Amino acid sequence: MSDADVLLGIETSCDETAAAVVARGVDVRSSVVSSQVDLHARFGGVVPEIASRAHVELLGPVVAEALVESGVGGEDLDAVAATVGPGLVGSLLVGLAAAKALALVWGVPFVGVNHLEAHLYASFIDEPALEPPMVALLVSGGHTLLVAVDDHGRYRLLGSTIDDAAGEAFDKVARFLGLGYPGGPAIDRTALTGDPTAIDFPRAMLDQGYDFSFSGLKTAVVTHVRRHPDVATDDVAASFQQAVVDVLVAKTLRAARHAGVSRVCIGGGVAANSLLRERLLDACAGEGFECFLPSRSMCTDNAAMVAAAGWWRLKNDGPTGLDAGAQPNLRLPVA
Amino acid sequence: MGCDVLILGIETATAQVGCAIGAHEGVLTSFHAAKGRRHAETLVPAIDFIARQAGIELDEIGAVAVDVGPGLFTGLRVGVITAKAMATALRVPVIGVSSLDLLAFPARWTPRRIVSVVDAARGEVFYAFYRQVPGGVQRLSEHRVGRPEELCSEILATGEECLAVGDGALRYADALEKLIKVDIGDAGWAHPSAGSLVQLAHAQALREEFVNPWELTPVYLRKADAEINWQTRERSAATPAPPFLA
Ligand SMILES: [Zn+2]
Numbered sequence: 001m002s003d004a005d006v007l008l009g010i011e012t013s014c015d016e017t018a019a020a021v022v023a024r025g026v027d028v029r030s031s032v033v034s035s036q037v038d039l040h041a042r043f044g045g046v047v048p049e050i051a052s053r054a055h056v057e058l059l060g061p062v063v064a065e066a067l068v069e070s071g072v073g074g075e076d077l078d079a080v081a082a083t084v085g086p087g088l089v090g091s092l093l094v095g096l097a098a099a100k101a102l103a104l105v106w107g108v109p110f111v112g113v114n115h116l117e118a119h120l121y122a123s124f125i126d127e128p129a130l131e132p133p134m135v136a137l138l139v140s141g142g143h144t145l146l147v148a149v150d151d152h153g154r155y156r157l158l159g160s161t162i163d164d165a166a167g168e169a170f171d172k173v174a175r176f177l178g179l180g181y182p183g184g185p186a187i188d189r190t191a192l193t194g195d196p197t198a199i200d201f202p203r204a205m206l207d208q209g210y211d212f213s214f215s216g217l218k219t220a221v222v223t224h225v226r227r228h229p230d231v232a233t234d235d236v237a238a239s240f241q242q243a244v245v246d247v248l249v250a251k252t253l254r255a256a257r258h259a260g261v262s263r264v265c266i267g268g269g270v271a272a273n274s275l276l277r278e279r280l281l282d283a284c285a286g287e288g289f290e291c292f293l294p295s296r297s298m299c300t301d302n303a304a305m306v307a308a309a310g311w312w313r314l315k316n317d318g319p320t321g322l323d324a325g326a327q328p329n330l331r332l333p334v335a
Numbered sequence: 336m337g338c339d340v341l342i343l344g345i346e347t348a349t350a351q352v353g354c355a356i357g358a359h360e361g362v363l364t365s366f367h368a369a370k371g372r373r374h375a376e377t378l379v380p381a382i383d384f385i386a387r388q389a390g391i392e393l394d395e396i397g398a399v400a401v402d403v404g405p406g407l408f409t410g411l412r413v414g415v416i417t418a419k420a421m422a423t424a425l426r427v428p429v430i431g432v433s434s435l436d437l438l439a440f441p442a443r444w445t446p447r448r449i450v451s452v453v454d455a456a457r458g459e460v461f462y463a464f465y466r467q468v469p470g471g472v473q474r475l476s477e478h479r480v481g482r483p484e485e486l487c488s489e490i491l492a493t494g495e496e497c498l499a500v501g502d503g504a505l506r507y508a509d510a511l512e513k514l515i516k517v518d519i520g521d522a523g524w525a526h527p528s529a530g531s532l533v534q535l536a537h538a539q540a541l542r543e544e545f546v547n548p549w550e551l552t553p554v555y556l557r558k559a560d561a562e563i564n565w566q567t568r569e570r571s572a573a574t575p576a577p578p579f580l581a
């Protein structure tokens with residue numbers, strides 16, 4: 001393998017159909033994301049069958065656009081990477097089957113990628129100087145993980161959510177407040193005009209370990225609004241968001257201190273949240289940690305991160321067999 | 336494109352996964368597995384295998400044919416996206432063929448009316464009627480999805496002797512066999528075959544009935560459940576809104 005390795009990445013684990021061309025895991029030649037948000041919005045969440053159908057229609061044009069934008073012909077690629085899990089099985093299968101077919105025709109290796117690992121590698125894309133060891137916070141609609149990254153591919157799970165994922169809490173509270181779907185951007189926007197100190201929502205397990213719990217917070221929001229029907233929605237949104245961010249930042253910093261690392265990074269859709277980015281950056285600066293925040297478009301699901309993680313996996317473990325299947329419940333490979 | 340075009344056929348509409356490569360002289364190589372690992376795991380290695388065994392380089396393939404359904408949604412998607420990706424990478428056209436047409440094709444020697452029946456799960460079947468014509472079969476009805484009882488009454492309405500083929504016919508054999516004039520095709524005819532696919536596709540290739548790979552889409556015949564529920568709810572104003580945070 002030469003250093004010029006150029007990978008096509010494909011991501012279809014949930015409701016984004018994405019393809020990207022990335023060289024050496026850091027140099028993004030193109031990154032195309034076609035969001036299905038409009039297809040799912042009226043249902044208030046992702047409908048698996050609708051997502052799978054949309055991936056079949058969208059993937060061809062998305063891959064073609066990624067190739068054209070990158071100026072790289074299919075035959076010039078060195079490997080094809082696709083997310084194999086975790087995610088919606090029917091959606092995963094579409095990207096996986098396409099990637100294997102392309103790899104077979106182009107005669108290049110196929111590499112199956114763990115979606116969670118891909119979110120971690122989004123940090124490396126925007127910051128080529130970033131090197132492990134570090135502590136990473138992965139927060140999305142499906143996951144909330146605090147991970148010590150000892151080296152490439154070597155992870156220790158420090159903590160995770162015991163109930164709802166952080167992004168799930170955003171979606172549920174946004175739906176309850178009538179702010180629409182997806183909830184993350186809606187809360188982020190509404191909170192801008194609200195008072196984050198207006199309501200003192202609980203910060204669950206703030207001082208205990210590295211696990212998270214968000215279902216009590218969601219219940220507290222519902223209870224508060226029912227008791228105070230006249231409460232300003234933007235105050236509720238701002239106070240809720242502040243409670244989530246306080247817990248995420250406090251635990252991440254504590255993990256970094258205990259792990260003895262100097263670097264902190266975040267990934268996942270919730271890592272696009274303005275308050276979380278601002279507070280984490282401040283807190284890291286205050287304690288002398290280097291903080292790596294991938295650009296917002298690299299936090300939400302995309303295929304550049306899949307190509308980046310695929311490049312590292314290919315270098316370390318070699319190609320994945322063409323008989324690979326989808327692994328909807330795949331976990332981060334932790335020590 | 337001459338009549339010597341090599342066609343790769345991809346068949347994943349039912350529980351069986353298959354692939355074949357054929358030309359004007361017929362099927363050159365094929366693979367089928369009705370049991371075992373799932374479509375996504377098996378299909379691409381199987382294509383690689385049959386091409387190698389037949390000494391065919393993939394870039395010799397002149398068209399990719401695929402069973403577009405109706406059938407099992409997940410299987411269909413694996414086949415259709417694989418066909419799209421391979422055709423795009425090979426820069427060749429695709430040919431979409433109906434699963435029900437494929438099921439009827441091997442039964443083309445029977446003088447009886449043929450009804451292709453694919454198990455649609457959830458107590459329903461996909462079906463269509465055919466009759467023998469020189470060189471093949473002709474479809475006499477639209478593709479339909481319905482309960483086995485609806486299929487039975489349609490068969491009765493034909494007033495003719497019928498041969499029912501497909502995994503749906505086998506699954507609901509008890510109901511169909513109550514109709515005196517119906518025979519059930521045996522298990523050898525339970526699934527559409529990739530061999531029939533390349534044969535039928537070859538005829539379509541000669542007529543240049545190609546599809547742009549991007550426009551190829553599975554024939555679902557049924558909306559996603561959420562959409563069905565949504566429409567039901569929209570129509571019935573009396574239905575209460577869903578409870579919060581269920
Ligand atoms: Zn994600």
